[in-house]
Amino acid sequence: MSIVVRDVHEHELDSVLALNNAAGPAILPLDAARVRRFFDTAEYFRVALRDDTLAGFMIGVGSRAEHESSNFNWFRERHADFFYIDRIVVASRRRGGGVGRALYADAQSYAELRYPQMACEVFLEGGHDPALLFHGSFGFREIGQHVMPVVNVRAAMLMKPLCSYAWVRDTYGGELPDAPWVRTRAHLASPPRMTGTGR
Template sequence: MSIVIRDVREHELDSVLALNNNAGLAILPLDAHRLHLFYETAEYFRVAERDGNLAGFLIGFGSESQHDSSNFAWFKQQLASSFFYIDRIVVASRRRGGGVGRAFYADAQSYAELRYPQMTCEVFQDHGADAALLFHGSFGFRELGQNTMPHVDVRASMLAKELCSYAWVSDTYGGKLPDVAWARGRQRPAPALQPAGT
């Protein structure tokens, strides 16, 4: 009954897409093209396995990425320092309440605090947000403000959390982390080759 968090594999993208689009109103739908773009560009894209089955996923971007989310842009405008942005987390309905979300947030924080002073995310306000706000509050997130997302007319509570270990890691290692497995970043796929003349 253990939970394993690991980098996503390309052949799992169809399953990730189905999880996303069956998650309900608390998450925006995706199409295969946009998910593949996330696969190629996301700094953090991990899945959870429980009992050998896909139980969820989490996608995150560093503040210097070219991510085009309006919520990501909101954080870039509001925050003076760099940050790690959780774009989306989805846990399979049959696995909710079983610790998968907490395992993801622990893993994402372990990744982020080596690289960023803050972690950010949003919770949609219009679809019964109390449980999600309580979950994030229990991890130390606080609301910085609210943002209404254009084109989808969804209001989001914009949350941030200070990562207390970042200053020590930055002072001690100066941006050059030791080469140990748990501190390594995601090995992103090589970009697709463009045909000549395009």
């Protein structure tokens, strides 16, 4: 049973919304308008399929995005250049089966061509130890904590350096090759470019 990771399709947005809102307290709820906005603007919005069934999804944005999130803004106040994972959701019946790792590996493959580090957060209320362990085993380290306004939830703010970024930047100088696995989501009007200086 292989896991397939690919860009989300428009007809899957209702399923993504249902999966998000069934995830429990570790994930903030969404409404249809917000999912649609992610579809229209997020540079990374991918789903994981197992046996042709939606098993999870991940949404990410770069540090220059117009993104309404107090956690994203916390990172942006402290770091100039990063790729931010807004959310990752894995269907409850698929947890522990490699779907989360497949999504994070895919996101890292995307991000390390464009950004020097990845950022995300883990809520620190309830059973957070498995999530912290998962992220720690993937190379993320806590750089601070943030209490989210309105929902009053404390989050561990995590970052991971992407060691391949400097080589890609120095080698390609901001112009990545036109290869299928390198391309960004097709419908975005202005695809993200590598950050930092070129050669």
